[in-house]
Structure formats: structure tokens, C-alpha cells
Amino acid sequence: MTRVLIVGAGPAGMRAAETLAEAGLHPVVVDEAARAGGQIYRRPPEGFTRPAEKLYGSEAAKARRLHALFDRLVAEGRVTHLPERSVLALSGGVAQVLGAVREEIAFDRLILATGATDRLAPVPGWESAGVYTLGAAQIALKAQGVALGRRIVLAGSGPLLTLLATQLRAAGAEVAAVLDTAPMRAQIAAGAAMARARPQTTLRGLRLRAALGRRYHAGVTLERIETADGPVAMHWRDARGRARRTACDMVGLGWHLRADTHLADLAGARFDWSEPFRQWLPRCDALGRAGDGFYVAGDGQRLLGADGAEEAGRAAAIACLQDLGLPHPAPAPVLRRLARMERFAHALARAFPWPAEAVRALPDATVVCRCENISAGLLRETLPLSGAEANRAKSLSRVGMGRCQGRYCQLAGAEIVAASAGRSVAEAGRLRAQPPARPAPIGAWLATGDPGAE
């Protein structure tokens, strides 16, 4: 039987697995978490008692349905789930996988459903303990039942900002301010297109926003995070330019999402700059074909959110079945739903834009690379030597070379590189991904070496 490897057990990976299993294939799903769900439908450890309604709110029914579906497929022996494992590298039809032990998994077809991380813009002071991504704060609440501070400021832009503030308050956390860098003007201009594409989703967002009342501020400028042992206050300017200071002991930051394309790059995908999403995304056809026997789905392909990820997972599986000459569900309805999700996502991106100008104007002392504390000034100093190209700038400045491998600095770094040359950010280029996709102890390879076999 054709060996199909799916990387990621979020909504895209789970739907891809279902679609393949329904066609009689037996996919293998590798995922880092202990339980399937992905980030959006992440499940707490065994023994936690809050019901799905508490964890996932209006999306509880979808979460329950997906969890039950995947658990059933695994229990029936139609899908193999390999949890708590990271795919580190892909080459020659073999995935190098590391969990409790190292494994090599050979495959004929590959579906990458690797999801996304928060997209971060540096704010002076963001390297301090107690500054987290918005996603981190949501994971802490959902999977651990904790708030990452006692008095919280959430800043950035995108749907997660409002949703997370609502979830934290409902759980009893104190949210002092919700600071949105998106101007109200942009939100209103794009809001109509959002409502046309997905009226209920848009309305739900507006209701959550209204409930935040005076905690929510649009069109802010983030000046700096004042820190001692951790955050002490966020300094910001409101839409009218007035200086404000909000005391806090935790700051959550995020500007929508960044597709995690590391493995797609290692698998040989080509990339295009997406102007709507303001980032590099793997080149693929409408169903997600990115290469020979290689498919991408979910937020790692295009940032369409959880519902879009389910459709993209189905689409990638349909493409895989088509290529194998096997019976498959009709692609047209899936493609129609994906097109609607994409219209919504593009409008959402216009409503809550990436703060390119603020990043380009970051003070020299601001840390851009959190891994190695490399400042905007140091990056700018190296550019006359490296030239305005992201990979060469990385070699000299080390922005993008730290342990996160550029996941949290490369888009901001590229803005600074581009600004120095008066270019568009796309012209600064894209950082090439290197294996391993996660740090890995060399012992995992040494211990399994068998000199007698040579």
C-alpha cells in the first residue's frame, strides 16, 4: 500500500488523514503534541476536567468532532498516530523523526500540515522574561489552566488579540489593556469584505470586541516595555498621539500568524512572496500540490484559520488520491469553501495589517533577534558589508541564525534589511531553512550507529 506520511495533527492533518482513510489508505500522522488537536484545538493532558465549551468557546463542537473523529480512526487501526515526535529533516523519501528515540520513516507521499506560529514584531524590551506570544498565553490557559501573569497587557493585531483577551477575562485573569496597532480606519474599510465572506464569524468578533469596552484601543503605537525582573509597564501612544503607560507584569505580543514552512522548504518547495499575507508561502496549486508526491495544507500553506485548514487538509488528500489514480471526493465544493475562506483571510489581513513602518523605524537599541540579543543597530551596521539580502545579512549579523532559526525575527529583520536599501521587503529575500527543524542532541545519532553493519 502507498505509504502516506502526514506531518501535523491539527485540523488540516486530521482531515487529510480522514480523507485518505476513507479511500482505503492507511496514513501515518507524526505530531509533536501528546494528543492530536493542533494548537487551535489543543487538548489538555489526561486528568484535566474543564469541558470543551470552556476551552474552545464557540468552536467547542468543531473541536469535539475532530478529536472524536481522529481518535476513532486511530482506535479502528485505520490511521497510525505517532505523537510526541518532531520531524527534523526530510530527504530521499525518508523523514528523520525524533521522539523518545530516533526513527526513520520512509514514505511515498508527503502531506505537510505544520501550521503556523505567532507573527512577531519587535517592541523595545520584548526580550525580557514575562513577555510572551499571544499564542503562548492561549496555550497556557487552554492546556494548563494558568495565566502567565497577574496583570496582563495584550498588544499587536489580528483576531487572536480580541479572542485571547475575552478568554483570559472569562477565566478570571486581569487584562489591563488590549492594544491594537491596526487603525480603526483600516478595520472599518476591510470589515465589510470580511462580513460578506463570513458574516457569522465577523459578527462574533465584533461582539467579543464590544465586550472588552474601554480596555480595547485601536491605532496605538507601541513605544517600549518597561522592565525590571520582568515587565513593569507598557508605554504606548493612543490613536491621537497621547503618551500612555499601563502597569502590568505580563505582555502578550502577536500580529496574526506566520506560516511555519521550515519542513516545506526542506522538502523542496518553492516559495513566493504573498502580498496579502505579507510573508513567504510555499508555491502550490489550488489543492495544495507543492511538488512530486508532496502536498501542503493548513496554515503552513496559507493562513486561512482553523476552518480553512480543515478544507485544505481535505484538498491535499484529494490531490494525493488523484495522483494515485484512486477514487476521491469531488474537489469542487472544497475549492469553493477554500475560496470563501481566502476572501475572508485577505480582508482580515487588510483590517489588521503587519506594522511594517514601525518595524523599519525601530530604534537601534531594540533587540531584533531574541535568541542571541542582536539589535536593530547591529543588523544595520552589518548591511554595508553583507548587502541587502536576507541570507547574507543573516551570515554576518546572525539575525535568523539563533535557536528559533528565524521563526520570530526573520520578517522583522527583512523589513530592516529592505529599509536600508530603499527596497520592498520581498526584494530582501527569504531565509533558506536548514535542518534540523528542531534542536536535536547529536547522541540520538551516535547511539544508534552500528559500526558492524558497515
Place this chain on the structure above:
Amino acid sequence: MTGRVLRLAETGRAALRFRFDGEELTGLAGDTVLTAILAARSTLRAAEFGPERRAGFCLMGACQDCWLWQEDGPRLRACSTPLREGMRLRSAAAAGWPGEEA
């Protein structure tokens, strides 16, 4: 020293004892190492390249901010490692490790 994280729910779990930098701490079954330490301490470790301290950042295994040491050597990622009874953790490498004071 007070904790950074605030427990809002799921507090009825069994207690697990562990050691961090030589001190006995208590977490709850189902905690990640990060949650358990930050329930009692404000940070996980010193930054290697700056004066500040670190307490994790992404909590999804992507940023690699929360690596800690174990007394018997191997490192672990605090945000994605479940706490186990009797773990012996360190915020820095043991003395004698290359680059550390002997």
C-alpha cells in the same frame, strides 16, 4: 521569590515533587516543567547573550527559549516536557561543563 503564573483552573490535581537548582518545589500532575517552575519562580534561566532572564516565549516548541538542564546531563524543553515526580532540574549547566566555572 514569587511565581509568575497564576493558576486559574484545574487545581485539584495530585502534587508532584521535583528539584530546581537544588531547591525542593511542588507542581501538579499534568503540569509542564515550565508551568511547574513558573508557579513558584519568576524565571527559568539567565539569557546567554544579554543581562535579562528568560521565562519561555512561544510555549509551542518553536522558539527554543525555555531549554533547561537536568542534573544528570541531557537538556529539555520546559514548555513541552511533562513534569514527572522526582525530576532534578537546573537553570544552567553543572559546574565543570565546558564554559562553566569548575
